Amino acid sequence: MKIICSVFFVFLATLAYSQSGEQLYTIIDSVSSKRIKADITTLANFGTRNTFSDTTSNSRGIGAARRWIKSEFESISKDCDNCLNVFYQKDLVKANGNDRIPSDTWIVNVAAIQKGTKYPNRYIIMSGDIDSRNSDGSNSTKDAPGANDNASGMAGTIEAARVLSKYKFENSIIYLGLSGEEQGLFGGKGFAEFSKNKGWDIIGVFNNDMIGNIKGVNGVISNRDFRIFSEPVPPTETERQRKLRRFYGGEVDGISRQLARYVYKTTKKYMPEMNPMMIYRLDRFGRGGHHRPFNDLGWAGIRIMEAHENYNQQHQDIRTENGIEYGDKLKFVNFNYAAKLTAVNAINLASLAWAPPAPKNVAIGGVVEPSAKLKWNKVKGATGYKIYWRDTTSPTWDYSRYVGDVSEFTLEGIVIDNYFFGVAAVGKDGFESVVAFPNAVFR
Template sequence: MRRSPLFLACLMPTLALAQAAPPADKADLYDIGTAPSAARIEADVRKLVSFGTRHTLSDQTSETRGIGAATRWIHDEFERISKACGGCLEVRYVRGTVQGEPRIPGPLEVTSVIAIQRGTSDPDRYVMMSGDIDSRVTDVMNATADAPGANDNASGMAGTLEAARVLTKYRFLGSIVYAALSGEEQGLFGGRFVAAEARKNGWRIEAVLNNDMIGNSAGLTGVVDNTTARVFSEGTRIVETADEAKQRRFEGGEMDSPSRNLARYIDRMAGYVPNLDVMMVYRLDRFGRGGHHRPFNEAGYPGVRVMETNENYDRQHQDLRTENGRVYGDTIEGVDFAYAAKLTALNAVSLAGMAWAPPPPASVKIEGAVTADTTLKWTRPTAKQAPNLAGYKVYWRLTTEPTWTHSRWVGNVDAYTLKNTVIDNYFFGVAAVAKDGTESPVVFPGAAGSFGGY
């Protein structure tokens, strides 16, 4: 049937509105970016320090000293947070037995705590924030000496508790896990057990944000900086197969693992936290060192380390002492609580943004060899998983650029062609966008960039 020009003119605004880009910002994220309390974080750090030592091999039965008392207090604190939100957290222990390891010679039960805030429409999709429970001194096997671990890692553990207090005031489509991981200093065992449980239960983990030392703003070099956080991320997935490695060699992706694009996402979300920038470090972790995101990477999950930018090595893994006027030891005096609150806020806005957003696009593919155009294709989630899906953004950048420099809103489609954009000259990706403007991390095409499970 032929339509009149007047009818078409009236219809055009409706069609334009259907494909209009969602808002650029979500106001709640600005609120979350300033919500973490330095005072509450300080109180939690002081409580964790009060247990004397939290060494993995320390006392598990005392009510006042050792790893057992600290772990039970963390469990109870998550329960108190849950009570304040009407029971919105599922709090439980995750246990596993370790023996015959260099740093755990005899049979030992390693106990972590997880608190799950279930999503409303996509509860099997998870984003996680973790901190470590345990502490140590110079001798990694010394389980009796005082090891306050105020910054390493009571700061990260306190930040995880505080993020739970902030985010349980909201409801999200995806689930958020707040994890207190044990056994880090003895071999990353708490993370290994939680990652194994996630695999066993089929969790679709979109992101793991491991917080290990977020409270030191004065470095050993003399630099004082409370405006920058570091985010470490691996470049190539360790679970990559030989066939996937061959594909990556010819198509790229060394700099675009899901963990690397998670780091870029966190960098962008720092805009919601006043006076904070992210230094992305393109490395799995600090040189020759490790952290609790690694077991999740090894299980195939995207994961990064979030931490302070300037470390003071006199305050890490040291016996409490003074030598030639130089003070050693990880004591409360070395923690900048306002800085720890900023890094907690960085985690909180990142978790909230991902949990509010639709899941990352799945099965992203790219075409365009020997043509002037580049075409991206992907799979959309079910309506149940993403009832708030507005559509997608296509991203691209020069191959030498560290972050995404160009983007285009393309609407609620499952394919898009960038005209006169030669595939050879750029890297490309796709992100899902919610009606409220929140976005998923960008997904690079192929196995190299896949977030998996979607």
């Protein structure tokens, strides 16, 4: 009887994972490169979307761009029976004390919230940037089409909303257009503070900044590679947490790094043609992105972007010098690649939005014992749990075991000294939470 029950249990788990896979493949197939091309073209044709550009024109400047983005979200909402709450969120940034702000400026973001059916106060965010720039970040009149930086990320966010608004999710999703990125991440700072004041529980942030270029300045051409940037541990960690890491490990196991591993795993499983590259940095060397303000408040956030940048097409006046063409123009964007990275975002948004919360208070034991022991607090909505482990030098979770609806488990014969461990919650349809790294030790 025990064997029969075990076989039936495995059958149900396999069936759930099969159903979840079918949904994600459908989402991948629904992403349209034609729609993304049309949206990038529209955004680039506003001429400039500089933070200080025209806000009253209907055809040029950041004002026209954000009104168009809002209207697109509203149109999507109309098609899904008003399933999106679309609104502006803004903050006045003062020139005093800000070298990159020549005059007091309203930084206006555009948000569209798809409320979850079970956990409406838990949010996963996909963002793109509205603003663009040329060689002079304060020049508000000269053309700065920003086709790749970052009309591509904004168009991907709009397309993800089109695709995912056809579904119902347990957790909420925010599709977000952020402004003021080029002047100091002001849009992200404003919305992160807005989220904190609302008391929202942010599962994670997918910051999409440049997802359309496949030809690097170094000559490498690839429409499969992309990068996932993540910080190692939160900047909000306590001194006690830092000291414990010295003895128990976890230097590369913060919540943002776990989110990056989640995206890596999901992509490798459902889009094996893509090559996700986990970069162990907050962002590119010495540079920043709009996930950072959320990291600063203690939330998980990563940057998803192309692997091979071309600096001749970033932050440049449109011109040709010595036979080199400069400027962020439409002709340099690969729309099929942008669609691929949009699909990467969409399946990970969906997976997390359908998943239960991550386990709470994960503790680990097994000091000077032949087996590793884990225990955790169960979470609402989980039908079971999966233990992950990996070699201490491995960047990804290499091994796993589904252990059922329990709150503790012993991995017999696996010595705690030689691996890192974590636990994920699994929902009824097979969708998993982000892996929770142990935050306590027991004997």
